[in-house]
Amino acid sequence: MAIVEQQRDSTIDLTGDVRRRRREAIVKAVFFGAAAISILISIAIVLALIGKAWAFLTSIELGQLWGNGWFPRRGRFDLMALFVHTLMITGIAMMVAAPFGLGSAIYLSEYARSGVRRVLKPTLEILAGIPSVVLGFFALQFITPNIVRGLFPGAQSANFLAAGIAVGILTIPLVASVSEDAMKAVPGSLREASYGLGAKQWHTALRVVFPAAISGIIAALILGIARAVGETMVVALAAGLNGIMTFNPTEGGLTMTGAIANLAVGSDQVAGDVAAFQSLFFVGLVLFVLTLGLNVVSGRIVRRYRQRY
Numbered sequence: 001m002a003i004v005e006q007q008r009d010s011t012i013d014l015t016g017d018v019r020r021r022r023r024e025a026i027v028k029a030v031f032f033g034a035a036a037i038s039i040l041i042s043i044a045i046v047l048a049l050i051g052k053a054w055a056f057l058t059s060i061e062l063g064q065l066w067g068n069g070w071f072p073r074r075g076r077f078d079l080m081a082l083f084v085h086t087l088m089i090t091g092i093a094m095m096v097a098a099p100f101g102l103g104s105a106i107y108l109s110e111y112a113r114s115g116v117r118r119v120l121k122p123t124l125e126i127l128a129g130i131p132s133v134v135l136g137f138f139a140l141q142f143i144t145p146n147i148v149r150g151l152f153p154g155a156q157s158a159n160f161l162a163a164g165i166a167v168g169i170l171t172i173p174l175v176a177s178v179s180e181d182a183m184k185a186v187p188g189s190l191r192e193a194s195y196g197l198g199a200k201q202w203h204t205a206l207r208v209v210f211p212a213a214i215s216g217i218i219a220a221l222i223l224g225i226a227r228a229v230g231e232t233m234v235v236a237l238a239a240g241l242n243g244i245m246t247f248n249p250t251e252g253g254l255t256m257t258g259a260i261a262n263l264a265v266g267s268d269q270v271a272g273d274v275a276a277f278q279s280l281f282f283v284g285l286v287l288f289v290l291t292l293g294l295n296v297v298s299g300r301i302v303r304r305y306r307q308r309y
Contacts, residue, residue, distance in 0.1 A: 007284070009228065013246060026187070037169045042049070042188075046288070049284050049288060051167070051281075052280075052281030052282070053278075056275050056279055056281065056282045060075075060077065060185045062287060064076065065080070066080055069245070070243035070259055071243050071276070072259075072276040077247065078243065079286070080245065081245035082243065082254055082255060082256045082283065083256070083286075084245055084247070085165055085239070085253040085255045085258075086229060086256050088160050088164070089160055089164045089228065089255055090164075090167075090225055092161060092163075092165065092167075093164045093168035094168065094171070094224060094225060094228060094229075095164075095168065096164070096165055096170045096172070097171035097228070098224070100172050101174070101176040102217070104172070104176040104180070104241075105175070105176045105177075105179035105183060106183070106205055106209075107219075108121055108124075109180050109183035109184050109209070110183070110209060121177070123175060124172070125173045126173075127169065127170065127172060128173040128174065132231060132233040132234050133237065135166045135233075136166065136236070136238050137237065139164070139165065139237070139238035140157070143161075143238075144158075144159065144162040144163040146164070147161075148162050148250065153252045154250065155250035156236075156240065158238055158239060158240030158252035159239070159240065159250050160239055160248075160252065160253065161250060162238050163235050163239035166238055167235065170228075170231060170234065170303060171228050173184075174220070174221075175224040178216060178219065179213070179216065179217045180221065181216065182216020183213045183217075185213065185216070186212045190208055191204055191209065194207075204304075205225045216302070216303065218298070218301050218302070219302050222294055222295075222298035226294045226295065229256075229290060229291060229294070230257060230291060231288065232257040232258070232260070235255045235258040236258045239254070240252020241254060242254065243257075243259075249293075255268075257287065259283055260280055260283055260284060261278070262286075264280060
């Protein structure tokens with residue numbers, strides 16, 4: 001009995017030093033505060049968008065959202081034109097970003113030597129650091145006269161093709177980087193098993209590694225779509241300011257981000273239709289819902305097709 005009491009008295013205190021626990025508590029509080037502030041800022045932004053968007057919807061007739069063109073200063077709010085133009089830009093951009101981005105990812109993951117990869121991957125990611133306004137001018141001064149008008153001589157100076165190609169160039173690094181990381185995460189044992197069965201390198205890359213990394217690749221493509229939808233400066237400069245709906249890629253038009261940038265410049269709070277300024281928040285809310293939906297879809301696809309090794 002005495003031995004048991006002695007063992008109880010000699011129990012080691014594992015709670016640690018008081019000052020250390022105090023410092024840990026302070027650090028925990030700081031990190032919690034940073035996370036809480038981020039959430040509060042996000043909530044405040046969403047509430048501000050919802051409030052102004054509701055004020056906009058209550059100040060117009062809903063039939064005006066399917067009017068003849070997007071001219072908010074004249075009281076014409078054709079949201080469908082902005083949506084269609086945004087989809088056109090995004091589609092053209094992904095036609096550029098998907099093949100080049102995935103091709104770059106396959107080369108870096110399966111073919112490039114370690115030294116070459118260390119040089120090429122940072123070089124590819126430099127594209128993501130190019131200011132979008134620079135690519136907007138590049139689209140106007142090079143892509144339109146040398147590429148678009150070379151294929152379609154009657155193309156306008158500002159058109160969807162040039163803007164979409166420029167946005168696609170901006171999106172390539174994102175698609176390539178995320179896809180390459182997903183392919184590198186595939187275990188080497190799958191590659192070795194494929195080679196052991198006599199498969200060639202291209203067959204292993206396309207029939208073994210690519211399907212095994214499909215969840216990450218799909219996530220990369222959806223992130224690329226979200227990036228293209230949210231691009232502003234390139235489309236504001238290179239896509240034009242035409243608010244009339246058009247399906248011709250050689251013509252110009254307004255996207256949702258381009259409409260926000262165009263309307264936000266100048267004294268739109270006091271000029272034109274009373275709902276013109278409030279329409280900025282409505283379009284911003286539509287963009288928010290669209291990108292949020294893409295992120296939700298991306299998460300569900302990743303969880304559904306994820307393979308654990």
